[in-house]
Amino acid sequence: MNHFALFEDVACKACGSAAAPSVIGRVCDHEYRSVDMEFSAVRCDQCGLVYLKPRPDAGELGRIYPKEYYSYHLGASSPDPDAPVSYVQRLFQQRNRKALSAKLAQSGFKPGSFSRPIRILDVGCGVGAQLDLFKALLPNAELHGVEIGELAVRKTREKGHTAYHGRFEDVELPAGYFDIVYSSHVIEHVENPPGFLAKCHTVSSPGAAIIIETPNTDCVEFEWLKGRHWGGYHAPRHFYLFNPENMATMASRVGLSRITARSYPSPAFWNWTCHSIVMSALGSRIADALFPPVTIFYGGIRSLVLLGGFSTLESIILKLTGRASAFWIAFSKR
Numbered sequence: 347m348n349h350f351a352l353f354e355d356v357a358c359k360a361c362g363s364a365a366a367p368s369v370i371g372r373v374c375d376h377e378y379r380s381v382d383m384e385f386s387a388v389r390c391d392q393c394g395l396v397y398l399k400p401r402p403d404a405g406e407l408g409r410i411y412p413k414e415y416y417s418y419h420l421g422a423s424s425p426d427p428d429a430p431v432s433y434v435q436r437l438f439q440q441r442n443r444k445a446l447s448a449k450l451a452q453s454g455f456k457p458g459s460f461s462r463p464i465r466i467l468d469v470g471c472g473v474g475a476q477l478d479l480f481k482a483l484l485p486n487a488e489l490h491g492v493e494i495g496e497l498a499v500r501k502t503r504e505k506g507h508t509a510y511h512g513r514f515e516d517v518e519l520p521a522g523y524f525d526i527v528y529s530s531h532v533i534e535h536v537e538n539p540p541g542f543l544a545k546c547h548t549v550s551s552p553g554a555a556i557i558i559e560t561p562n563t564d565c566v567e568f569e570w571l572k573g574r575h576w577g578g579y580h581a582p583r584h585f586y587l588f589n590p591e592n593m594a595t596m597a598s599r600v601g602l603s604r605i606t607a608r609s610y611p612s613p614a615f616w617n618w619t620c621h622s623i624v625m626s627a628l629g630s631r632i633a634d635a636l637f638p639p640v641t642i643f644y645g646g647i648r649s650l651v652l653l654g655g656f657s658t659l660e661s662i663i664l665k666l667t668g669r670a671s672a673f674w675i676a677f678s679k680r
């Protein structure tokens with residue numbers, strides 16, 4: 347294997363504890379097979395933050411995120427952002443719009459309390475699918491997105507949204523400007539999650555709702571599968587994995603107060619879990635054929651059957667245990 351640069355945290359990013367964490371698992375990139383090595387998953391004994399130690403160095407991002415990386419194109423039907431959106435993808439979007447509407451209500455966000463258009467920022471906006479949903483719910487809103495995928499930025503702009511190309515941490519944005527700062531499944535990928543939340547704080551207006559979605563280690567699937575196969579690891583691209591408590595602890599250190607937090611099913615993680623288990627037992631060809639780790643996101647009948655089935659399974663687990671493999675958490679500025 348070629349040289350692969352690594353980085354090692356000396357303290358917990360969530361609570362700041364410098365005590366040595368416990369090793370809880372060994373994980374690898376079974377989805378894209380970008381790097382042929384295993385990583386240790388560790389857990390902070392103080393707050394429960396789970397992270398890779400060591401993790402890939404920032405200089406290796408180009409290697410662990412191939413050009414076709416799925417989430418640059420989430421809501422699209424292929425890595426080509428100009429391909430038509432499929433029927434199944436539209437069904438998923440309908441469901442996502444209902445979920446977003448509920449989240450805004452549960453966050454206590456009151457669109458009526460603004461005398462000017464509401465300003466929304468989606469951090470990691472992909473091809474602008476989530477901004478489209480915001481537009482459907484709040485037609486007069488000003489819509490902005492930040493995205494590192496170049497093609498996705500172009501697509502977002504074509505839809506009429508304002509899109510900034512680059513990392514959220516580096517992009518220049520007006521301070522105190524945005525009334526909703528939304529970010530779905532990004533914070534677990536970043537090198538400095540407290541810095542990411544601090545930037546959310548900086549760009550938010552007084553009275554803003556900051557909504558963060560991320561995998562949830564406080565679920566039974568994590569407890570069962572943390573040794574290797576839990577799909578939420580998405581190794582080595584998920585550097586830091588949270589639960590609502592340690593996320594709130596970290597946010598409070600940068601001046602954000604929790605409003606509410608809720609678990610929800612993430613059926614794609616189950617697809618990755620099954621892929622990892624089948625790959626260990628029967629090899630990558632069978633695993634890729636049964637549980638395609640990348641194309642599952644592009645819609646089609648197989649996506650509907652697999653993701654629909656896993657969604658039902660996780661909804662049952664959520665009913666029984668009150669927890670699921672992802673959560674969203676809303677904050678306000680202190």
Ligand SMILES: [Zn+2]
Nearest residue numbers: 358361390393
């Ligand atoms: Zn900690």
